[in-house]
Amino acid sequence: MSQEASLKYFLLGAFSSAFFLFGAALIYGYSGSVHLNEIAASLNQVVGQDPLLITGLVLVLVGLLFKIGAVPFHSWTPDVYQGSPTPVTGFMAACTKLAAFGALLRVLYVGFDGLAWNWKPIIAVVAVLTMVVGAVLSVTQTDVKRLLAYSSITHAGFILVGLIALDRAGLSGVMFYLVAYGFSTIAAFALIALVRSQGSEATHLSQWAGLGRRSPLVAALFSFLLLAFAGIPLTAGFTAKFAVFGAAIGGGATWLAVVGVVASAVTAFVYVKVIVLMYFSEPTGDTAAVVPSALGAVSVAIGVLATVVLGVAPSPLLDLAHSSSLFIR
Numbered sequence: 001m002s003q004e005a006s007l008k009y010f011l012l013g014a015f016s017s018a019f020f021l022f023g024a025a026l027i028y029g030y031s032g033s034v035h036l037n038e039i040a041a042s043l044n045q046v047v048g049q050d051p052l053l054i055t056g057l058v059l060v061l062v063g064l065l066f067k068i069g070a071v072p073f074h075s076w077t078p079d080v081y082q083g084s085p086t087p088v089t090g091f092m093a094a095c096t097k098l099a100a101f102g103a104l105l106r107v108l109y110v111g112f113d114g115l116a117w118n119w120k121p122i123i124a125v126v127a128v129l130t131m132v133v134g135a136v137l138s139v140t141q142t143d144v145k146r147l148l149a150y151s152s153i154t155h156a157g158f159i160l161v162g163l164i165a166l167d168r169a170g171l172s173g174v175m176f177y178l179v180a181y182g183f184s185t186i187a188a189f190a191l192i193a194l195v196r197s198q199g200s201e202a203t204h205l206s207q208w209a210g211l212g213r214r215s216p217l218v219a220a221l222f223s224f225l226l227l228a229f230a231g232i233p234l235t236a237g238f239t240a241k242f243a244v245f246g247a248a249i250g251g252g253a254t255w256l257a258v259v260g261v262v263a264s265a266v267t268a269f270v271y272v273k274v275i276v277l278m279y280f281s282e283p284t285g286d287t288a289a290v291v292p293s294a295l296g297a298v299s300v301a302i303g304v305l306a307t308v309v310l311g312v313a314p315s316p317l318l319d320l321a322h323s324s325s326l327f328i329r
Contacts, residue, residue, distance in 0.1 A: 005083025012066070012076045020063025026056030036111035043114035057112055057119060064107065067100035068156045069149075071129040078141075081149035086201060089145060090189030090299075093152050094182040101159060101178055105171065108163070116166055123164055127256060130157030131263040138270045144192060145203045147270065148185075151229055154267055155181055161260050162244030165251035171325035173243030176318055180236035180310050187303020188225045190296045191218060195288045202288030205274065210283035215290040219278045221304055226271035228307050231264050236310035243318065 028034055030053040031042035043053075066073040081089045112119060134154030141147040155177075162173040195202050195211070195218065202208070212219035228235035241264065245257040310317060 001083040002085075003083075005080045008076050009080045016063045016066035016073065019059045019066075023056045023059025023061075023063065026052050026059065030056065036106060039111040040114060043112070053115075054118060057115065058122070060107065061104075061119065061122065064100060064104045065126060068097055068104065068159075069153050070126050070156050070160065071133045071153065074130070074133070074153050077153055078146045078149040081152075082143055082145045082203070086145070086189050086193040090186050090193075093148070093189065094185045097152065097156065098178045098182055101163075101174065105163065105174065109166075109171070120164055120166070123160055124253065124256060127157045127160035127164065128259055130154065130160065131259055132157075135263040135266040138267055141270075142205050143203050144205055144208065144274070145189075147205075147274070148188060148192075151267060151270075152185070154263055155229070157263065158241060158244055158260055161248045161253065161256045164253050164256065165244075165247035167247065167251060168322060168325045169250055170244070170247035172318060172321035173240070173247045175321040175324065176243050176310075176314070177240035179317060179321075180240040180307070183303045183306035183310070184225050184228050184236060185303075187300045187307065188222065188229075190299035190303065191222045191225070194218060194290050194293055194296050194300075196291045197288040205277060206284050207288040208274070209277055209281040209287070211288065212279035214283070214287070218290050221300060223275045223278065224304065225307065226274060228311070230268035230271045234311045236307045236314070239311055239314040239318075 024034060027039060030050055031039045033039060033042070062073065066076075069077040081093065084092065108116075108119060108123075131154055134150045134152075134157060138147055138150035138154065141150060159174055159177050159181075162170045162177065164170070165173070192203065193201065195208065195215075197207055224235075228237035231237045231241040241260070245260055248254070248257045248260075
């Protein structure tokens with residue numbers, strides 16, 4: 001399974017890198033530079049739209065959207081998340097997504113701000129597809145890592161909704177969402193790494209049946225993180241979704257926020273189903289047990305604490321993100 005995951009990620013990643021580089025070459029052919037500020041300045045020197053520039057931007061977006069796992073460039077995500085060791089999966093789900101969105105913000109808001117009316121509809125369509133596909137396919141998953149993979153796809157769509165706002169509120173909301181989601185995701189995968197059966201990771205949902213009786217603390221913490229992913233109030237997930245959806249509404253994309261709320265409701269059903277499985281289902285023959293780990297416990301503690309603090313007192317980070325949004329541009 002790990003070999004299949006690595007091969008898929010290598011091949012699809014190579015294709016996306018090729019698209020990105022080809023797009024960068026076309027943009028260089030148009031502007032004569034690869035510096036974002038010089039590209040932005042070149043947009044004001046030519047009247048009309050150059051097909052070379054538009055094609056280059058689209059190809060660059062393909063490479064960046066692949067990194068964040070947006071639809072239709074998401075097919076690698078569930079297989080790689082499932083096949084990779086859980087600590088690596090947690091790193092990819094949090095850190096890689098954060099870095100990719102940082103690059104996407106810089107490219108769109110700095111280099112191609114003058115073409116916002118060209119790329120905004122593209123990002124809007126991708127956001128809708130990402131939210132809908134991620135939410136719907138998460139319902140059918142029987143592996144907890146694949147479930148969180150489709151959950152991460154859905155969250156990528158939520159973040160894209162805030163990106164479309166094209167103002168400081170959208171920027172600050174996106175940055176807050178990335179930090180909040182990153183902490184919650186690392187803690188969730190750290191908990192998954194602790195649940196094992198016969199010396200290997202127990203990721204099938206049937207193995208989590210009755211976990212609330214055998215390991216009530218682990219089940220309670222995982223349930224809390226799932227509720228944070230669902231956007232329940234007093235968690236970082238609620239504040240993050242409120243920030244990006246509010247920015248979208250303020251930017252005139254109310255319909256995107258409505259789609260996001262509906263997708264959140266679908267994913268909430270999936271998360272509650274896992275919670276019910278842990279607390280109200282009888283254990284099967286192949287049950288899992290929690291194997292203690294000092295590093296895992298530290299990761300879980302930091303992630304859960306950050307999720308609580310950012311849900312109860314989000315103002316300091318929101319203010320910092322609002323101030324830092326100036327440096328994006």
